[in-house]
Amino acid sequence: MQRNILALIMALFVFCSGRAASEEEPVRIGVVLPMSPPGAYASGNPMWWAVQQAVDEVNARGGILGREVEAVLGDTRGVPEEARAVTERLITRDRVVGVVGNYHSSCALAALDLFRDHHVPYIAAEPWADDVTALGYEEVFRISVTNSLYRDITVDWMISSGFESIAAVQEITDWGLGVNEKLTQAWNEAGIRNETAFTDVKTEDFTGTLLRFTQWSPPPDMLFGSITGPGAYRIIKQAYDIGLAPSPQTVFYATNECLHPEVWEVAGEAARYITVTQIGLPPFAHNMVTRQENARFEQEHDRTMNATVMEAYDSFMLMCEAIEDAGCAHPDSIIRALENIEWKGMRGTYTFPYGTDNPVPEDQPDYMWHQWPDVTLYLFQYTEVGQSPEEGTVIWPPEWSQLPEGQYYVPVPE
Amino acid sequence: MDVELVVQDLEKRFGGVRAVDDLSFAVRGNELVGLIGPNGSGKTTTIDTICGLLRPSGGRISFQGRRVDHLPPYRRAEMGLGRTFQVTRVFRRMSVLQNLMVPAMATGETDRSRTETRAEEILEMLTLDHLGSENADSLSGGQRKLLELGRVLMLDPDLIFLDEPFAGVHPRLRGQIHSYIRRVHANGKAFVIVSHDMDSIFELCQRVIVMNEGRKIADGDPEAVRSEKAVIDAYLGEASEREQLEHVGSGEGPDA
């Protein structure tokens, strides 16, 4: 710690002294998100609203470095090539001092070397692919979960729940294939019989696919509807309509798309008892920042912030904090500041222990580089129609579970 | 109603080609006019321009005392200008009878049974009555010619342009078409007939217009036109037609 602080002071001295920031210019931070089709615009838009909330707050208290802060939006449309182009535009034309955001891993990965080549700090908000941090770029940080972490935690739950057979419907996207590869490997190692049906993410009717699983005897213990976008809701309704899941025999495990209230509009009754992951803290572990920001967001947008939206808010704030800590907008200073940061956001206190001065140890996976180590996720079940995620019952991990000891999910009544 | 078509200084260029060049003529009353000329002399282009499928590059066209050169083809059809096509254009995926029903939309005849009766009469006259429910697709080339003739008659126009009506038609039928044209003509309709079948032209028409390289080179009484030097020169390049010119009425045309 001592050494880090020393290094930080050194860095500030070295990089900031030579550069007098122009007082009038706002500090520009790039925000890359999927805002329109074919990307996951239903996530991208509220993420952008959260960033705007952060901008307002920072400017209301005087900006950073005494200058106004400005968020420059780049719409990736969820297309890797466009993500790359728009990131390059933010860096070279808009001259942003840092970039935050991304929802799709494929988009983050497509633009990753731009951060390295242009030496611009980037905080990944939601991309899960291990490689985003595992590549070890000096400029790249992450506050979301990684595919491997996600697998470790959720598969532990599946094993504890005693699932012997799992049926999965998996979207064919970089995200879906990445998750699936890790999950099936873990399932096989755990001796869980499993079968994955791959499908186009835009499929309207999964009924044909699901009917196939109704032929299992006995029925699967768990159905994993691994679909993002509105398909996430449709597959629940369609599985329910043919009596597959959620059912007394089969748990429905859904993607965190189902954190949006629209799950009730589209799937209705069918979504009662589905299991969902939230990449963050359960409501009783929320801190003041979480409550305050959430209340503000809800007032303005008539919905609560889910973990993904919080990630957008936190990643932007984190970048602002780092610039403020750095005392200037020089990339080396910002990176140094991030490596030494300890800042409390909506999802906990952010630190990046593994970086330049403290390389990832042998016994830790590569993706721990510039990765927030305390990132966590929990599983909950909706138990009533129309619940918000906060009202659901937390079922995993055991230290947070609201279920009696030894019970790992709420079964659907016969 | 008396017909009056006036074409003045009509011009149609395709890039550098002057397909119709400074053409003026008029058709008045219920004339039966032949329009002849060597291949590529601009006859079809003239019809296309008059009925509105092609936009003229210059000149004016008026019909029944009204300028029509800026009217779309269906408006000219409604006014009483009808035509057939040199390369037949029937509605191939409709029955023969249905083909004849199409122009009824334009004539405002909404009584289905009356229209059908009329269409059946025309089919009978054209000896196509046994094919009424066949797809137009299945007709032979000659039968399609007849069908198109029937279709333009259903439109009941005052002035009818026929582009090569005898090409591919069985010689036995040709006489029948002649007599039908005469019959319609007797009812007060005017015709402009384009044909390489000189027998038919000289047998039917009271007046012949000759075109060459887009221009009108002769216009008048058939006998007089046939002996005009310009006409003979124009046809010199086409020996067979020249022969025809000289042997009108004594043999079968090339379309037989």
Added chain:
Amino acid sequence: MYGADYLIAQAANGLVVGCLYALMAVGLTLIFSVLKVINFAHGEFYMVGGYTAYYMVTVLGGLHPLLGIFFAMIVLLGLGSLFEVAFLRPIHLGAVNRPAEYAILITFGLSFFLQNLVLSLAGPFPHRSPSFMSGGLTVGPVTISADRLIAAGLALVLMIALMLFIRATWTGKAMRAVSQDRDAAAVSGINPFKMNNIAFGIGASLAGASGALIAPIFAVVPDVGVLPSLRSFVIVVLGGMGSVKGALIGGVAIGLVESLGAALIPDPSRALAYRELYGLVIFVLVLLFRPQGLFGEKQ
């Protein structure tokens, strides 16, 4: 491996969904047959139809869901006709230098515009219209929700109505004439512009109807039309470009192929992955062996 019950259930689902596929494709093929334009905005007409029904039923009027379909059809009829007059007529007036490219760009542009317009007006989150009717029908091994049955039934009714319209009315005849030979129809006194307009309006309206029919089943989002529109192209090629009967049969066939393909191919990970691809395989086979499609005309 699987019982007959299972296959019957799959086939029934394919049949029902196929009717919805067909309705959309029928609109696309009608537009193509008369205007000779491939409407790349067809999926967005479907999307707008879904949203119109949704708003009519939930927000504005509180209408019965079935009336929502009717309104969607009216709105799309208007939208389609206006678009045709403003942007497609220049093609047929000969005012456009490269008509084929222009038609692609302008309809593609409309598709992009509508997606983003609706995204900004209606927001990024999905909406589902209320059910036509709750519950479902169970016959032997097959259970189908009432919404699906009603949607498929209405789709069939609309398609039969269209066929009757085309066969039995003067306007229908005129539309067929224009589709088969524009110039010959024009010199026979038919106004081809009017027929373009009617055909485009009806085509758009049918797409709107399919969108409204699926709104209670699949929910609507701004890009809900993308996949259905691709599928419609496949169906139209399969049935024969411009053939209404072909689109109907092609739609049902694709519905069946998708679900039976998913049902019968032994390795599920592969079988289901390419569910949408079965259509494309058919597409390629048709192009190779019967380019005119099932009911199309040889060129």
